[in-house]
Amino acid sequence: MKKKKRNRFWLVLLTAVLIMYNIQLNRNPEVTHHLVSSTGIPVEFEGYTIVQVSDFHSSEDEGFREKILDAIQAASPDVIVITGDLVDAGIYAQETEDIRSGSRDGIAGASAADFAEELIRIAPVYYIYGNHEMILLDDPQRNPFKVRLEEMGIQIINNTVMRLERSGVFIQLAGIQDPSTLYKDPVLAGSGDNTRERTEAMMDQIAPDLDPQRFTILLAHRPEYVELYTRYPVDLVLAGHAHGGQIRLPFMREGLYAPNQGFLPKYTNGSYQEGALEMIVSRGLGNSIFPFRFLNQPELGIIKLTNSSN
DSSP states (O other), rough: HHHHHHHHHHHHHHHHHHHHHHHHHHHEEEEEEEEEEEEEOGGGGTTEEEEEEEEOTTTHHHHHHHHHHHHHHOOOEEEEEEEESSSOOHHHHHHHHHHHHHHHOOOHHHHHHHHHHHHHHSOEEEEOOGGGGGGGGGTTTOOHHHHHHHHOOOOTTTTTEEEETTTTTTEEEEEEGGGGGGGGOOTTTTSSSSSSHHHHHHHHHGGGGGOOSSSSSEEEEEEHHHHHHHTSOOOSSEEOOOOGGGGGOOTOOOOOTTTEEEEEEEEOSEEEEEETTEEEEOOOOOOOSSOEEEEOOEEEEEEEEEEETT
């Protein structure tokens, strides 16, 4: 009997320690460093630093946000990219309803917009829509959240290609929005019966603007279409959406489940090489339907470019 009580005590103690440890993991973002090396990177871009923010999901934890901002400031980035789900659809919808009822002032998505305003004070910010940004499309041109971001100088680069300049030399930054947000797009709304076909339609749309002679970075919310991205002149993909597999066990890299990949997903965390293409998938910073991660620390990605001949 005493042995059973002792075993129960140790089980309860171990469970409590694991819970406390996991709570701390959820409150402290891991800063992950990636060195991207290629002969296609101009020597003028040696050491060029990109901070990737993904899946923030309207986090309102001020202490957590301060840790993120401090880490970004310390990295001294040249640019910051947001690879989708800056806002959370559920929180945004509730805030919208509260504003309509008069119980809340301001705009829906205010906490995410405040966070974005802190980002733009550190470095130029480029943003693509994730699946949760679908909620912004009821009035896509005059949406108050979108308007505020644009007024503060954040560049929304859905389905566009632009140039990043350093010392008179350029690389390309391309972005595609999440395919689930195409339902109100005047051109691409009917571009396919599923998200893969719509993703291909977006890539086909920007393909004429992709210069194969320039090093090209693609911001794409979904990592599961990496094979599709390899068909285009893209060197580096930055993605999110998978939340690190949500639940991870010791020695398990990918986690148990990811949106649109299902159980035992393939792309959730870190760097993947697909032929000549490298893809970096962020575990993201926030949570959505699952409000808690297990052994799966939120992540802030810092990517540094280097010419491999160096």
